[in-house]
Amino acid sequence: MTTHRAFRWPSLLTESGRGIAFGGDYNPDQWPEETLDEDIRLMGEAGVNVVSLAIFSWDKIEPVEGAFTFEWLDHVIDRLGRAGIAVDLASATAAAPLWLYESHPEVLPVDRYGHTVNAGSRQSWQPTSPVFKEYALRLCRKLAEHYKDNPYVTAWHMGNEYGWNNRYDYSDNALAAFRTWCEAKYGTIDALNEAWGTAFWSQHVNSFDEVLLPRHMGGDAMVNPSQQLDYERFGNDMLLDFYKAERDAIEQICPDKPFTTNFMVSTDQCVMNYAKWADEVDFVSNDHYFHEGESHLDELACSDALMDSLALGKPWYVMEHSTSAVQWKPLNTRKRAGELMRDSLAHVAMGADAICFFQWRQSKSGAEAFHSAMLPHAGADSKVFRGVCELGKALKTLSDAGLQGTELERAGTAILFSAESEWATRSETLPSMKLNHWHDVRDWYRAFLDAGTRADIMPLKYDWSDYKTVVLPTVLMLSAVDTRRLADFAAAGGRVVVGYATGLIDENFHTWLGGYPGAGNGLLRDMLGIRGEEFNILGSGVEGEPEAIRLGAGGEVALEDAAALNGATTRLWQNDVTVTGDRTQVLAMYAGEEADEWELDGMAAVTRNPYGAGEAYFVGCDLDVADLTKLIRTYLAAPAQSQQSQANTDVLHTVRKSADAAFDFYLPRGKKEVELQGVEGEPVVLFQTERGEENGSYTVRRNGVLVVRR
DSSP states (O other): OOOOOOOOOOOOSSSSSOSOEEEEEEOGGGSOTTHHHHHHHHHHHHTOOEEEEOTTOHHHHSSBTTBOOOHHHHHHHHHHHHTTOEEEEEOOOSSOOHHHHHHOGGGSOBOTTSOBOOSSSSOOSOTTOHHHHHHHHHHHHHHHHHHTTOTTEEEEEOSSSTTTTTSSOOSHHHHHHHHHHHHHHHSSHHHHHHHHTTTGGGOOOSSGGGOOOOOOOSTTOOOOHHHHHHHHHHHHHHHHHHHHHHHHHHHTTOTTSOEEOEEOEETTEEOSOHHHHGGGOSSOEEEOOOOOSTTHHHHHHHHHHHHHHHTTTSOEEEEEOOSSOOSSSSSOOOOOTTHHHHHHHHHHHTTEEEEEESOSBOOSSSTTTTSOOSBOTTOSSSHHHHHHHHHHHHHHHHHHTTOTTOEEOOOSEEEEEOHHHHHHHTOTTSSOTTOOHHHHHHHHHHHHHHTTOOOEEEETTSOOTTOSEEEESSOOBOOHHHHHHHHHHHHTTOEEEEOTTOSOBOTTSOBOOSSBSOTTTTHHHHHHTEEEEEEEEOOTTOTTSOSOEEEEEOSSSOGGGTTSSTTOEEOSEEEEEEEOOTTOEEEEEEESHHHHHTTOTTOEEEEEEEETTEEEEEEOBOOOHHHHHHHIIIIIOOOOSSSSOOOOTTEEEEEEEOSSOEEEEEEEOSSSOEEEOSOOSEEEEEEEEEEOSSTTOEEEEEEEEEEEEO
């Protein structure tokens, strides 16, 4: 279902070129020359073996138009290389110099209100500006020509976090490009009118020259959701095209070194359709910043599960994360003792072979001065830097043990993620504006962990046919093709679990007809054996109305399963459904006074239907993590994934394997220390972990990590 560029991993400057990469963004141009000596000495002390260089250095490389100065960068790269530190060299285009904006203000983006976005931050440029592209590609070619044979430059880092500040551009250049994009996609204006449903609100367009961007329309006006969805796709594609233009400009001159760009994947953001972007990099890399609160580790693992799938199971790169607090959130919590190590090794446990931070030395000025770094304001005599050095030693130990290049063992369940469904759930034209596909993916992921197993996160467009179970949480948009894939999967013996707001619209944001969920012209309904007519939407604080509805046991479940969802609670969305299948089982129904108030009492809430050699479940309402966990334990529990199953729900357990060895990672998920028994293999890393007297027994304290090699 996807075609990646060939996997190429950047070499280190070790004798073999192998090892786990460790380092971060390095910005020596922010500091006086004499700082370089101290930096290299301390990098050696910490075990740093790679840095990302020149990400925001365009004005240092080209201080005035057409005058390129590489001497300073040559000096830094040479000093780093001689110290055994490889360079991931940036295209330096993420932040343009002010002289370019002064000379060409027409490259600045425009917001949806028609206001020009001013210079002075990152990515203050239009992806569709031919003027900006000319300057950016000239810089790329100059860098490639100068460093194509430099042995210390082992990878190219294109741009930086594409879309951070210019994901949405409403300029005239963007309008012209959008019209061209629409014509290429639809071919005829009649096809576009059909796809956008322009018969509604007199929006028919007579030619592609009449196509508009979804700019601000005043008041609470609602954008045509089909048009908005295509604009989202267009914005993704324009930035991807820009990335490819930069990559290709360098690759024509320097084809022998791998290319990447850093994605932005956490469950609070997934800016682009990274399933498309992953096709265009030689190795996948990501910037992940932790989510504060009790879900910290689970959220990290959920995001990384998607990264592992984007990498097609090959090792991937953590290009940025933080040693402690950041400075850009409303609440900037610091990391507790051990979390610097725990988070880093959790990324490794989920398939990463590179652990890098933003940034090496904490800035003394600028917008990110209070963003934590490997070498903090307090200097080398600090808890953070001592933690960085401890991490460097642990990664070296794992490298020496042969971890690098091993791959994460797959789970038996895939939770399907769709960037386009995530975009669609943000629409203000839906029955509820509280839908969030990515957060529902995260809740299901956590529920599988709580149920004693682990799931993978797989892009919908990828091939998930080898899994035993697939789960679709709020996959609002399903095409006829993808619905057929699901049906064929179930017919062949697979298990399909369909969430409460899944399969309501097609790829053009047209509602499937005939009853909900209507995806595939009713094929999804046939699979599930149910038919919905309406949605019941709840909200808090509505006077005189229930804020939640309870579930009771279904009428056709085994006695031992009858209590599984009895007392479960739904607070947002309930489907008003009729059971249509002859063999459909009702596993739970709406029950009680609140259900009766909304005329749902006794109506099916969760169902199971045989389909071919497999089965299809319908979870017709939102459930919290605890209730999803009960559902999974009772109906979706899978056999052990490996020799050592996720038996202890207080521990995140993953396995990385090669033909020669397996590495088991154990990380406590909560605040309690955990006791492990019967662990096979020799310990490689014991962080905040004590080995017991009995063979295979360990005590892993809060934020601790145990890694054993089998």
